[in-house]
Amino acid sequence: MYTRLTVIAVFLLFTLMMVPAYASVTSMSLEKNFYTTNESFKFIGTQDGKDIVFIIIRNVGGNFEGMLSDPRQIQGEFDAIPRPVSDYFKNNGIYNATAFTDDEKEEDGFTIKLEFDGYKLFEVPDAVLQLNVITDKTVEVDKTITFTVSITDSSIENAVFSLQNNSTGATIDPSSGQFVWTPSKSYGNTQDQKYYFDIIVTHGAQEDKKNFIITVMQAYVEPEEPEPTPEPEPEELEIPAPFVDESKDPQGYVDRYNSEASYKKWFDDTYPEYDSIYEAVGLEEPKIKEKKFGICGPGTKLVDDICTIIQKPIVKPWWQFW
Amino acid sequence: MSYRFLDHATDAIIEVTAKDLKEAFSVTADAVINLTLDQDKVEEKDQKEFSANGKDLRYLLFSWLEEITFVLITQGFAIKRVEFDIEKKEGYKIIAKAYGEPLDLHKHNFKVEIKAPTFYEMKIKQDEGVFMKFLLDL
Numbered sequence: 001m002y003t004r005l006t007v008i009a010v011f012l013l014f015t016l017m018m019v020p021a022y023a024s025v026t027s028m029s030l031e032k033n034f035y036t037t038n039e040s041f042k043f044i045g046t047q048d049g050k051d052i053v054f055i056i057i058r059n060v061g062g063n064f065e066g067m068l069s070d071p072r073q074i075q076g077e078f079d080a081i082p083r084p085v086s087d088y089f090k091n092n093g094i095y096n097a098t099a100f101t102d103d104e105k106e107e108d109g110f111t112i113k114l115e116f117d118g119y120k121l122f123e124v125p126d127a128v129l130q131l132n133v134i135t136d137k138t139v140e141v142d143k144t145i146t147f148t149v150s151i152t153d154s155s156i157e158n159a160v161f162s163l164q165n166n167s168t169g170a171t172i173d174p175s176s177g178q179f180v181w182t183p184s185k186s187y188g189n190t191q192d193q194k195y196y197f198d199i200i201v202t203h204g205a206q207e208d209k210k211n212f213i214i215t216v217m218q219a220y221v222e223p224e225e226p227e228p229t230p231e232p233e234p235e236e237l238e239i240p241a242p243f244v245d246e247s248k249d250p251q252g253y254v255d256r257y258n259s260e261a262s263y264k265k266w267f268d269d270t271y272p273e274y275d276s277i278y279e280a281v282g283l284e285e286p287k288i289k290e291k292k293f294g295i296c297g298p299g300t301k302l303v304d305d306i307c308t309i310i311q312k313p314i315v316k317p318w319w320q321f322w
Numbered sequence: 323m324s325y326r327f328l329d330h331a332t333d334a335i336i337e338v339t340a341k342d343l344k345e346a347f348s349v350t351a352d353a354v355i356n357l358t359l360d361q362d363k364v365e366e367k368d369q370k371e372f373s374a375n376g377k378d379l380r381y382l383l384f385s386w387l388e389e390i391t392f393v394l395i396t397q398g399f400a401i402k403r404v405e406f407d408i409e410k411k412e413g414y415k416i417i418a419k420a421y422g423e424p425l426d427l428h429k430h431n432f433k434v435e436i437k438a439p440t441f442y443e444m445k446i447k448q449d450e451g452v453f454m455k456f457l458l459d460l
Contacts (some may be wrong), residue, residue, distance in 0.1 A: 064397075064424060066395075066396045066397065067396065067398045067425065067431075069434075069435040069458065070435075071434045071435055081437045083395075087392065088396060090389075102427075106427075239370045
């Protein structure tokens with residue numbers, strides 16, 4: 001047992017002695033998402049030591065385009081001296097920027113891709129930033145809906161989530177992507193109400209957007225209007241009226257109506273739906289010739305309801321008597 | 323002709339003495355090159371042309387320091403020596419040719435990247451000889 005432990009210890013000691021303890025660059029990026037031609041660009045990054053860091057920029061053909069460095073030797077990080085974009089990038093295209101410590105060789109360094117489009121310099125991402133699909137949701141008023149949005153490539157770190165054009169009070173955690181919304185009563189309605197959301201994720205110069213709908217379920221019941229009472233269909237008059245004995249002469253009922261006040265009252269009170277006793281017994285009501293009213297003009301008189309010219313006797317002149 | 327580095331915590335202050343203006347600018351170039359790398363380890367394999375100009379000697383010196391730094395750092399060209407002429411018309415202009423080879427950080431013992439020259443503490447005197455003093459931001 002002791003022999004085995006001794007062998008292992010000697011092996012570990014030998015390994016430690018043989019492996020050189022040098023610093024290396026562990027990450028690098030542009031400090032800003034992009035730089036325009038009239039700006040100075042700057043690399044920042046980390047190292048696992050405290051060494052001078054050099055950054056060499058080459059075009060895709062491998063030709064040297066420029067060099068930068070951070071001579072400050074700060075533990076764990078580096079921060080290259082800013083240089084004008086226009087000094088280094090004259091042709092559109094892709095460039096490789098390799099950072100390495102004074103202990104390393106360039107080929108052992110940390111490389112990122114840059115693109116210069118003639119106006120802007122930016123980092124070419126290794127991975128494509130894309131949000132996973134966000135399904136539409138439903139929620140009730142005053143209830144909290146929460147879920148976490150995510151990106152398709154989980155290896156992308158430090159993606160930033162945000163909500164665009166959001167006036168609902170919903171929030172999203174910029175780093176975790178957790179969405180939270182509690183729709184207040186004002187977001188409810190008498191029917192299901194749809195609200196549209198846009199979620200954006202950014203990482204460096206990359207951006208992706210997805211939209212989804214949250215339906216706030218019906219919150220109130222619309223007060224029902226009382227249904228109008230339908231007008232009763234006018235009942236069809238029974239002619240002759242039920243009291244009429246059809247085997248008798250209907251004129252007898254009319255005569256009795258005209259001559260007996262008590263019978264007339266009984267009929268009018270009992271059968272107001274009939275316009276007259278004639279209608280009730282099934283006789284045609286005789287037309288009453290109403291007298292015309294008015295005064296006939298001079299030289300006329302009312303004859304058979306018509307103002308008629310009065311014929312004056314013709315008086316012969318005296319000479320005709322001769 | 324000579325140059326010397328004055329003690330400074332974070333930057334480099336350099337004093338140059340020379341018999342004339344051209345020699346002063348030549349010594350200045352050597353000072354900047356040696357601040358950046360070991361000039362004697364550079365071989366003459368290639369050449370690069372560059373120019374500097376200024377409305378007066380101060381601006382010319384500033385431009386000269388910028389251009390040498392640009393060739394050394396940005397273009398990654400280790401300079402062994404520089405040939406140049408100074409023209410004076412409305413202002414000053416230097417047309418120069420640098421001889422050297424592509425920068426090799428290890429071979430040339432790259433020391434420090436000069437961030438930028440400055441006008442701070444810059445002095446140029448021309449009496450019997452030329453005296454120049456300038457500060458480089460490191």
